[in-house]
Amino acid sequence: MTLLEVADLRTEFATRDGVLRAVQGVSFSLDRGQVLGLVGESGSGKSVTGFSILGLIDPPGRIAGGSVRFDGEELVGAAEERLRALRGKRIAMIFQDPMMTLNPVLSVETQMVETVLAHDKVTRQAARARAVDALARVGIASPDERLRQYPHQFSGGMRQRVAIAIALLHSPDLIVADEPTTALDVTVQGQILYEMQKLVREVGSALIWITHDLAVIAGLADRVAVMYAGRIVEEGEVEDVLDSPAHPYTRGLLDSVPANNVGSGRLNQIPGMTPSLLKLAPGCAFRERCRYAVARCGEMPELVACGPRRVRCHFPVVAAAAAAAA
Amino acid sequence: MADALLEFRAVSKRFVKRLDAVERLAKRLGAQVAEHTVHAVDRVSFAVAQGEVVGLVGESGCGKSTLGRLGCALHAPTEGEVLYRGVSVTAGGGRQPPIQMIFQDPFASLNPRMRIAEIVGEAPRVHGLVPKAQVADYVADLLRRVGLDASYARRYPHQFSGGQRARIGIARALAVKPEFLICDEAVAALDVSIQAQVLNLFMDLRESLGLTYLFISHDLGVVRHLSNRVVVMYLGRVVEIAATAALFESPNHPYTQALLAEVPRIDRKRRTFVPISGEIPSPLAPPPGCHFHPRCPRAMPRCAAEAPALREVAPGRLSACHLND
Numbered sequence: 001m002t003l004l005e006v007a008d009l010r011t012e013f014a015t016r017d018g019v020l021r022a023v024q025g026v027s028f029s030l031d032r033g034q035v036l037g038l039v040g041e042s043g044s045g046k047s048v049t050g051f052s053i054l055g056l057i058d059p060p061g062r063i064a065g066g067s068v069r070f071d072g073e074e075l076v077g078a079a080e081e082r083l084r085a086l087r088g089k090r091i092a093m094i095f096q097d098p099m100m101t102l103n104p105v106l107s108v109e110t111q112m113v114e115t116v117l118a119h120d121k122v123t124r125q126a127a128r129a130r131a132v133d134a135l136a137r138v139g140i141a142s143p144d145e146r147l148r149q150y151p152h153q154f155s156g157g158m159r160q161r162v163a164i165a166i167a168l169l170h171s172p173d174l175i176v177a178d179e180p181t182t183a184l185d186v187t188v189q190g191q192i193l194y195e196m197q198k199l200v201r202e203v204g205s206a207l208i209w210i211t212h213d214l215a216v217i218a219g220l221a222d223r224v225a226v227m228y229a230g231r232i233v234e235e236g237e238v239e240d241v242l243d244s245p246a247h248p249y250t251r252g253l254l255d256s257v258p259a260n261n262v263g264s265g266r267l268n269q270i271p272g273m274t275p276s277l278l279k280l281a282p283g284c285a286f287r288e289r290c291r292y293a294v295a296r297c298g299e300m301p302e303l304v305a306c307g308p309r310r311v312r313c314h315f316p317v318v319a320a321a322a323a324a325a326a
Numbered sequence: 327m328a329d330a331l332l333e334f335r336a337v338s339k340r341f342v343k344r345l346d347a348v349e350r351l352a353k354r355l356g357a358q359v360a361e362h363t364v365h366a367v368d369r370v371s372f373a374v375a376q377g378e379v380v381g382l383v384g385e386s387g388c389g390k391s392t393l394g395r396l397g398c399a400l401h402a403p404t405e406g407e408v409l410y411r412g413v414s415v416t417a418g419g420g421r422q423p424p425i426q427m428i429f430q431d432p433f434a435s436l437n438p439r440m441r442i443a444e445i446v447g448e449a450p451r452v453h454g455l456v457p458k459a460q461v462a463d464y465v466a467d468l469l470r471r472v473g474l475d476a477s478y479a480r481r482y483p484h485q486f487s488g489g490q491r492a493r494i495g496i497a498r499a500l501a502v503k504p505e506f507l508i509c510d511e512a513v514a515a516l517d518v519s520i521q522a523q524v525l526n527l528f529m530d531l532r533e534s535l536g537l538t539y540l541f542i543s544h545d546l547g548v549v550r551h552l553s554n555r556v557v558v559m560y561l562g563r564v565v566e567i568a569a570t571a572a573l574f575e576s577p578n579h580p581y582t583q584a585l586l587a588e589v590p591r592i593d594r595k596r597r598t599f600v601p602i603s604g605e606i607p608s609p610l611a612p613p614p615g616c617h618f619h620p621r622c623p624r625a626m627p628r629c630a631a632e633a634p635a636l637r638e639v640a641p642g643r644l645s646a647c648h649l650n651d
Contacts, residue, residue, distance in 0.1 A: 270523075
């Protein structure tokens with residue numbers, strides 16, 4: 001059952017050098033309980049897509065068009081009160097830096113109780129009990145004591161757990177997580193992924209996991225959408241996309257990962273660098289770096305179905321896609 | 327090791343936080359205050375041979391960056407010795423060993439008010455490696471070598487992307503003709519596709535200039551790709567040293583095993599995560615015995631009492647674990 005339907009989402013920022021189109025027509029849908037990995041490099045628009053879903057775009061940025069339907073309700077252009085009622089209650093966000101979520105001068109207790117009371121009419125004691133319970137669920141030992149502490153008394157991994165606990169207080173239908181483990185060590189990242197996976201399965205929340213790390217996506221997500229220069233270039237089941245990528249950019253990205261090049265001396269690098277979004281030439285944004293590019297790539301390819309996945313390329317690697325389907 | 331280029335001999339580095347005035351007064355009045363000592367690096371010994379790439383891995387706070395800085399004499403060891411071609415790097419004598427460091431943050435490690443020509447050209451000019459008149463040509467040559475256009479020399483750091491800045495940092499390190507590069511998380515801040523370009527550049531330079539590397543990283547995939555040998559650190563101590571292939575195939579130390587199990591991999595889809603428990607203890611108060619024992623699934627009573635020595639468990643392979651007895 002579809003929970004979230006994003007259609008032709010466009011977000012732009014007015015800068016001194018002109019209009020920067022960070023997200024240029026992103027469409028995808030997400031079912032309840034599903035985990036979508038949103039992958040891309042810096043500036044691909046993956047975070048802005050996540051922020052746009054929650055309506056967290058402030059001037060000079062604006063959502064210039066498209067629609068975000070959450071459980072049948074249109075969020076683009078919805079009243080700020082309505083969005084505030086949804087945020088934290090039915091849609092939660094987890095940020096890369098937990099200190100963006102946590103207020104350094106308030107105790108964790110104050111912040112968690114406040115979050116409960118913002119949406120539910122319960123007593124302080126009941127709210128506190130829920131906070132203790134949420135901390136215990138994300139694997140924080142002696143939650144009763146930790147609740148009285150301040151954010152600076154927690155380590156980075158523990159802070160991120162607190163941020164996740166806050167996000168889960170209202171058992172949201174949708175969680176948007178923006179690179180929540182990027183700043184953490186490998187073993188701590190493993191712990192957070194473990195807790196996150198367990199909680200999503202228990203609560204049944206849908207999850208959008210925004211990251212640049214394809215390996216994390218492989219372990220966590222059901223589906224993956226790869227973004228490049230503000231557009232989705234490939235989207236599909238995680239096995240299809242990561243085992244037999246159809247878009248040359250996805251292919252290049254996977255080839256760049258050192259773990260996929262064991263034994264060979266050189267990495268298969270993508271030449272050049274990500275184009276500036278201010279000076280995008282018409283046509284496929286990847287064609288400057290693509291080894292298969294031809295004249296036809298001067299016109300923008302549509303995101304079209306190619307077997308069970310969607311690809312934005314005039315010449316998708318169909319053989320690979322067909323092999324995966326077989 | 328006979329052909330060791332850079333050698334750490336039982337090197338320790340401790341950072342002491344001195345008491346401030348109030349704390350000193352409190353102590354004189356009988357309060358229980360003591361100086362905080364961080365054992366950043368604890369009796370580390372290993373050597374890097376000529377032409378080798380040694381990867382140094384570990385999580386935050388394990389002392390890998392401090393060790394890198396000890397290697398190029400940015401820190402002086404509290405105990406032990408760092409030797410370059412058998413000569414102590416801190417002995418002085420006016421002559422610095424030909425070791426250069428490449429830093430993690432390509433934004434913070436370039437002076438924003440200097441042009442690229444000056445950033446790259448300053449050191450060779452000051453050290454008299456290149457006659458003043460030829461510095462411009464020398465810089466242009468270095469920029470081309472790291473894959474940048476020579477005309478960029480007139481620009482300032484803010485005009486470059488992260489990947490280009492990383493290349494500028496490399497050009498600056500190469501400018502003094504080093505034999506040995508210590509790369510401290512040199513690609514950690516870069517996007518995957520740019521990271522691949524810079525890693526390839528490191529490999530090309532190794533071949534064309536005959537460089538030796540100590541490559542410090544928390545990214546096991548990067549280390550596996552680049553290194554001949556890997557040194558694994560945990561809370562200031564070396565827990566395992568092995569040839570790269572052997573280490574990744576059959577890690578000996580429980581920490582290495584846990585670390586490898588935790589690394590997300592593209593070939594493991596929709597897996598169920600099973601993390602190792604606990605967090606890295608604070609280096610201010612490391613646990614007694616083996617530092618890893620509170621988190622180790624196979625810890626024995628002996629592990630809490632006695633720190634295991636790093637010793638050879640197979641040819642060319644060292645591990646610090648009581649399980650090998």
